[in-house]
Amino acid sequence: MLFNSLEFLIFLIATFILYWFVTNQNLKSQNLLVVFVSYIFYGWWDWRFLGLILISTIVDYLVGIQLSKQEAIRIRKVLLGISIIVNIGILGFFKYFNFFIDNFITAFSFLGFQLKAPSLNIILPVGISFYTFQTLSYSIDVYRKKIKSSNDFIAFAAFVCFFPQLVAGPIERAANLLPQFHKKRAFQYNIASDGCKQILWGFFKKIVIADNCAVYVNLIFGEPLKYSGSTLVLGALLFSFQIYGDFSGYSDIAIGVSKLFGIKLNRNFAFPYFSRDIAEFWRRWHISLTSWFRDYIYIPLGGSQCKSWKKIRNTILIFIISGFWHGANWTFIIWGAINALYFMPLLLMNKNHTSVSIVAKNHIIPGIKEIVGILITFCLTTFSWIFFRAESLENAIIYITGIFNKSIFTKPEFISKKEALPTIILLIFFIIVEWIGRKNVHTLSKLFRKEKRLLQYVFYVGIISLIGLFMVVNGSEFIYFQF
């Protein structure tokens, strides 16, 4: 079920009523409702894959209980191994099986051996990378004795399949989400209304900004050979806004919807395009995944508390794994590697923690140095997005080669005033509102003072109107569903 669909609106209202008016007296029945509606939400795409979520849930629940009973390190390791094998096994089979088979065949063909292996017609279950990582983090945390295992299967199942964040994150940690299913939730006006603001802005980002950019992006990336260098640059820039609007929009809706049910999810984006360097960008982009890799791979490998060459190795490894997590394609691996390269100078000069505070903290506009930093970071990121968006490495290279020629100085093609002006104005409006809201947890959270309620409401009506006026009908699915 898509967030931007009429079915979801009906589903959300029905769930909200059942949650707060019917099951609110009993925690267990409220959690049971969460599991039930989450399975409906997921099954809307393909009910057959509900079995995978159930397997992950049962295995990790049982592993957790056994881990809490066992003290022997060897047995604990075996138990953790079971959880890792099951979760990574499911993910590996559905997401990476064909990739490895194809690459083995290619590698052997270079050596002169012609292998024939069947490519399986595997459908990638929506959001598989998200929920497997979430349940995996539970087993690891219980193994590390950071959290206690859950003895309540329904609460645990609700933690695994909580519908707002099930298919595209944020990837939650058990330490944050699971306890919320163990205690009674109370409806809080301020949190719920804040959730509504976040949902509204999320929708604006997705169905106005991302989907409008996607119209041009799909055309340009679809046939890069047809377009001039300047058009290709425009395509890459628009993709930067598309992916941000799409993914952070989804996260905003997910976090906002959760607030309606009294559940607090972790922040996933913190205005990444206002970052002054790549290190800051990666602290602000897809925070739940970056921190997952940091806590479960980077730090166990030694993190930054080791020799320089190990630090370099760890960083490169993390970025490449992060790229590979996104998809079974070399384009994602190269995207990860490029970002590792961007990161490297900061790491070596020990400057990867210089830009920590909010940009232009006490100012309306940033200083020259900050502007330069933001622009360079944005350009570098945009360049790497080309690999992320391209269908194949070959396409990415064609795209980049197409940019660097004389035609980069010409006017972009097909962009007539009629087509471009609304999109440009919407993008400017979007950037301004994001800039104003950058100091807040999310863009609209404290945009208006409490006493200016009417102005606030008129602004929200304005946003809804913009959605009605400029939304792309039959727009694309959320990009991150494919991961």
Place this chain on the structure above:
Amino acid sequence: MEFVLKKFMFSIFYVVLLFLCLYPFVIFVCGNLLKNYNTNILYRDTPTADFLISRLHEVKEVRDVDILFLGSSHAYRGFDPRNFPEYKIFNLASSSQTEIQTRFLLDSYLDQLNPKIVVYEVFPELLKNDGVESAVRFLSFEKLSSGIILMALRTLDIRVLNTLIYKFMAKILNKDSNISETQIKKNQKYIPGGYVEREISFGVKEDFSEYEIDLKTNQFRHFKKNIKLLKQRDIPVVLVFAPIIENRYNRYLNIILFNQAMSEITTYINFNDIMNLDDNIDFYDSHHLNQNGVNKFNKKLLIKIKELEK
């Protein structure tokens, strides 16, 4: 907690109410200011190539026809009243007209037209059409009525709903334009009876990718309802698949299934199977006949109608 929940719901209600009050004005202002830009308001204040304004104007004066033609551009460009001299006919068709708009026309004009027979043109590709293009034309050129509101709601698309709101506001504020059109536009001429004659021209060859006809669409459900409505009135219906060029026709992967489904509904004639028209001489594009083709097609149709009358 109940008090807090009530307060929350009241706030939501307040925003929704404010939205309902302000949105029509936003639509009206933006519809005028951003007329030349891409928005989701598709109100038209200029005549369209299908002469819909003239057709809607004429139909209001027509009573008791022998044959009523329904369908899309294949109908108003395919059934020439001059080829049916013994009959009083009317073409109630428009460009990309889908079943939802046909229903609106039937509800509005069937009683006064009181046809003896309905020739209902069917085109498989339109079953997947969202109906937006056609819906906004009717919204722009027809008077606001419960029928047209129902048609807009059935289409269920933000562009159609916005256009409806714009129309509503324009009416309230007395800014609804009275558009008229000339009977001759460039190479086309409106012929009384709802037909559009086009200067003779010939199409160029095109390639088409394979196409699977979908009979599980919303439009197909509305199509069956339209047929049911006509049958309830005891009006004989003939379904007609007008000729299209060969390689466009051959793209359909499941044409047999489509033919079968149509035959099960009522009398169905697929003229692509029973006529041998020349792609180079009888068409002006891949799915529209030129006047040569129309004359041949109508001659054959006339024979079929006479056969059915017996």
